[in-house]
Amino acid sequence: MSFRLSTCSTSLRAPLARLTTTPVTRRHLSAYGYEQTKTLAFTNYGEPKDVLRLHGHSISPAHKDLVTLRFLASPINPADINQIQGVYPSKPTFSTTIGAPEPTAVGGNEGVAEIISAGGSVKGFQRGDWVIMRSPGFGTWRTHAQTTTENLLKIEDKSGLTPLQAGTVSVNPCTAYRMLKDFVPLKEGDWFIQNGANSGVGRAAIQLAKLWGYRSINIIRDRSDASATEAMKQELKNLGADIVLTDKEAMDKSFRNVIKEATNGGREQISLALNCVGGKLVNSMAKVLADNSRIVTYGAMSREPVTVPAGLQIFKNISYDGFWVSRWSDANPEEKKKTVEHVLNLVREGKFKDTPFDEVKWEWETKGEELIKAVQGTLEGFRSGKGVFVFGKT
Amino acid sequence: MSFRLSTCSTSLRAPLARLTTTPVTRRHLSAYGYEQTKTLAFTNYGEPKDVLRLHGHSISPAHKDLVTLRFLASPINPADINQIQGVYPSKPTFSTTIGAPEPTAVGGNEGVAEIISAGGSVKGFQRGDWVIMRSPGFGTWRTHAQTTTENLLKIEDKSGLTPLQAGTVSVNPCTAYRMLKDFVPLKEGDWFIQNGANSGVGRAAIQLAKLWGYRSINIIRDRSDASATEAMKQELKNLGADIVLTDKEAMDKSFRNVIKEATNGGREQISLALNCVGGKLVNSMAKVLADNSRIVTYGAMSREPVTVPAGLQIFKNISYDGFWVSRWSDANPEEKKKTVEHVLNLVREGKFKDTPFDEVKWEWETKGEELIKAVQGTLEGFRSGKGVFVFGKT
Numbered sequence: 001m002s003f004r005l006s007t008c009s010t011s012l013r014a015p016l017a018r019l020t021t022t023p024v025t026r027r028h029l030s031a032y033g034y035e036q037t038k039t040l041a042f043t044n045y046g047e048p049k050d051v052l053r054l055h056g057h058s059i060s061p062a063h064k065d066l067v068t069l070r071f072l073a074s075p076i077n078p079a080d081i082n083q084i085q086g087v088y089p090s091k092p093t094f095s096t097t098i099g100a101p102e103p104t105a106v107g108g109n110e111g112v113a114e115i116i117s118a119g120g121s122v123k124g125f126q127r128g129d130w131v132i133m134r135s136p137g138f139g140t141w142r143t144h145a146q147t148t149t150e151n152l153l154k155i156e157d158k159s160g161l162t163p164l165q166a167g168t169v170s171v172n173p174c175t176a177y178r179m180l181k182d183f184v185p186l187k188e189g190d191w192f193i194q195n196g197a198n199s200g201v202g203r204a205a206i207q208l209a210k211l212w213g214y215r216s217i218n219i220i221r222d223r224s225d226a227s228a229t230e231a232m233k234q235e236l237k238n239l240g241a242d243i244v245l246t247d248k249e250a251m252d253k254s255f256r257n258v259i260k261e262a263t264n265g266g267r268e269q270i271s272l273a274l275n276c277v278g279g280k281l282v283n284s285m286a287k288v289l290a291d292n293s294r295i296v297t298y299g300a301m302s303r304e305p306v307t308v309p310a311g312l313q314i315f316k317n318i319s320y321d322g323f324w325v326s327r328w329s330d331a332n333p334e335e336k337k338k339t340v341e342h343v344l345n346l347v348r349e350g351k352f353k354d355t356p357f358d359e360v361k362w363e364w365e366t367k368g369e370e371l372i373k374a375v376q377g378t379l380e381g382f383r384s385g386k387g388v389f390v391f392g393k394t
Numbered sequence: 395m396s397f398r399l400s401t402c403s404t405s406l407r408a409p410l411a412r413l414t415t416t417p418v419t420r421r422h423l424s425a426y427g428y429e430q431t432k433t434l435a436f437t438n439y440g441e442p443k444d445v446l447r448l449h450g451h452s453i454s455p456a457h458k459d460l461v462t463l464r465f466l467a468s469p470i471n472p473a474d475i476n477q478i479q480g481v482y483p484s485k486p487t488f489s490t491t492i493g494a495p496e497p498t499a500v501g502g503n504e505g506v507a508e509i510i511s512a513g514g515s516v517k518g519f520q521r522g523d524w525v526i527m528r529s530p531g532f533g534t535w536r537t538h539a540q541t542t543t544e545n546l547l548k549i550e551d552k553s554g555l556t557p558l559q560a561g562t563v564s565v566n567p568c569t570a571y572r573m574l575k576d577f578v579p580l581k582e583g584d585w586f587i588q589n590g591a592n593s594g595v596g597r598a599a600i601q602l603a604k605l606w607g608y609r610s611i612n613i614i615r616d617r618s619d620a621s622a623t624e625a626m627k628q629e630l631k632n633l634g635a636d637i638v639l640t641d642k643e644a645m646d647k648s649f650r651n652v653i654k655e656a657t658n659g660g661r662e663q664i665s666l667a668l669n670c671v672g673g674k675l676v677n678s679m680a681k682v683l684a685d686n687s688r689i690v691t692y693g694a695m696s697r698e699p700v701t702v703p704a705g706l707q708i709f710k711n712i713s714y715d716g717f718w719v720s721r722w723s724d725a726n727p728e729e730k731k732k733t734v735e736h737v738l739n740l741v742r743e744g745k746f747k748d749t750p751f752d753e754v755k756w757e758w759e760t761k762g763e764e765l766i767k768a769v770q771g772t773l774e775g776f777r778s779g780k781g782v783f784v785f786g787k788t
Contacts, residue, residue: 089705298708300705300708305701305703305704306701306702306704306707307699308691310694310716311694314692314694315483315484315716317716317721319716320702320707320714321707321711322704322707322708322711322712322713324708327709
């Protein structure tokens with residue numbers, strides 16, 4: 001991916017000091033149509049609170065094949081944090097094009113933006129269009145950006161959508177969608193099983209499965225508070241989950257019988273498992289799978305590896321695969337566009353509900369420390385919702 | 395699979411007692427063309443030495459769609475032992491059709507037999523044809539059997555082949571063949587890596603790869619005797635191995651550099667791994683694989699499970715699959731026939747060498763205890779060769 005950001009360079013430290021101590025109360029367009037913009041940026045890997053800075057610079061008027069974007073909503077995904085920590089395989093682009101003296105990267109990989117101006121040779125995109133990022137690594141935690149359209153996917157119909165809905169469709173719903181479609185050919189009535197079922201991906205999988213007629217067995221973490229566990233079970237059932245169990249229940253020896261009973265005495269087979277937890281829970285799940293099933297890993301919340309008994313692999317032909325939506329998006333941009341459009345249609349029709357989000361308002365005058373605190377907060381365990389920057393009409 | 399063995403029943407204990415204490419010195423055809431036959435059979439699961447018995451019965455003349463077989467060569471595979479122990483997922487057929495009062499199974503799953511007579515409605519098979527078993531579970535440790543042709547695959551051209559060659563092609567060479575062909579589309583010059591490289595499958599993979607222009611990295615167990623290790627390395631290189639390392643060398647931190655050097659500074663990718671060992675060795679192998687590679691497990695000699703780091707699955711898209719030639723054969727009988735014919739052509743052309751075998755002669759007068767000892771001997775570790783019953787002209 002190549003960024004072509006035309007910038008009017010300002011030094012890094014000066015605006016930082018100014019922006020975090022004396023916020024400018026109103027963005028202004030400078031002479032000749034330059035856009036003032038702010039980015040959450042970092043020059044070195046580390047903890048977000050230590051390395052992220054709110055950095056201001058300006059963007060020249062869009063010309064030739066360039067478009068200028070105004071961001072509308074950009075989520076804070078756990079992967080974004082890992083990227084800042086330097087432990088994520090997809091590296092951000094460090095460059096001096098955002099007016100910093102040292103190579104600097106902008107945080108965030110997902111988001112939706114509006115095109116506010118387009119150069120003369122831009123085709124297929126125009127002012128007012130909503131766009132999402134074609135690939136990760138763009139840097140979406142900023143008020144504005146300038147780029148070529150090859151880095152963007154246009155949302156063909158933005159009617160009836162909120163920025164939050166459009167800005168959070170690329171990662172979690174796409175992950176759930178492709179995992180349900182690309183590994184095992186499920187038919188109406190078929191079962192799958194998943195852990196981390198109340199995660200963004202898990203909730204998306206429950207809803208898509210329900211729409212497609214698949215039936216789901218969902219595993220959530222056991223809460224110390226039994227009523228909280230019951231509330232979560234009910235919440236997922238309301239989304240369309242057929243069965244919801246805790247990890248404790250799934251590791252219990254009664255699990256096989258529970259599953260057998262649920263699947264018509266074991267006559268209905270379970271042939272797909274989605275895993276974002278890891279550890280021994282996956283072995284419990286594997287034991288209830290039919291021959292020739294696939295276990296797809298897309299996360300490792302427990303940080304424990306998956307242990308594979310050879311017998312399951314050889315004699316039951318259970319395959320263990322991985323899925324990373326970033327890789328898939330890079331390799332299949334057209335399919336990504338179709339998947340996104342499909343989910344957004346479902347959202348518009350009221351058939352697909354958002355994951356609970358914590359909206360973090362990013363106004364022109366919002367202080368850097370507030371934004372950075374929201375990023376750092378995502379590190380603290382798995383919240384019911386996740387943070388999303390929702391930008392004011394700056 | 396259904397067996398239709400027409401037998402002249404004799405009691406189990408009487409012939410056992412007779413056969414193991416006072417062997418009949420010459421087989422005789424009884425009146426009306428009945429065949430006298432002997433089987434290594436068992437009625438209960440357990441250690442081969444405890445449960446196997448040499449059991450005699452007779453077979454009626456082949457009529458209608460039945461053929462009578464005389465076995466020529468039947469290997470003793472480790473899986474056969476596990477089957478007798480009751481710990482193998484493919485169960486033998488227990489029946490009273492071999493003239494035993496209790497349901498009894500015949501040991502052995504692989505072998506080649508000659509058709510010595512065919513009923514009037516048999517089509518496509520005739521006296522003198524060589525056949526192998528279409529599926530496992532037939533019971534090949536016996537001098538004769540009677541069955542329908544649906545359980546058999548005919549060897550179209552037996553010229554230039556020994557019974558030993560034809561009788562050992564179904565399991566190991568087929569396993570190696572399909573694992574090299576069905577998981578990753580390898581081209582000439584491409585690399586794969588395997589452990590247990592001196593096993594029957596490993597040797598077959600080395601030779602097939604060489605013929606197809608693939609390059610192999612081969613891992614063998616470290617021997618306490620350094621000269622024995624070197625001799626084994628040389629033996630595999632003579633078969634066509636490009637690189638041979640010990641498991642100790644593969645677990646050493648120098649391994650990555652050794653592989654990097656071998657693969658043109660890492661520019662040539664390794665995209666397939668074959669695993670019959672398990673444990674941490676598999677993690678060493680996984681680390682040198684390219685993105686989107688597949689690790690195919692077909693055995694677990696170390697009895698240690700494989701641990702899968704989530705990062706490898708998600709970010710490198712490494713898949714962990716299993717392969718079981720029995721399942722494949724059941725599902726693909728026509729492909730099995732083609733694979734067998736292809737390997738036998740290579741054998742005939744001198745391009746494919748047998749694994750070293752220990753021939754165990756099974757003459758009419760061979761005592762049960764000798765045959766059982768040969769089976770039990772296969773349990774004692776991994777020998778350079780493996781036992782094969784080669785039947786006399788009984």
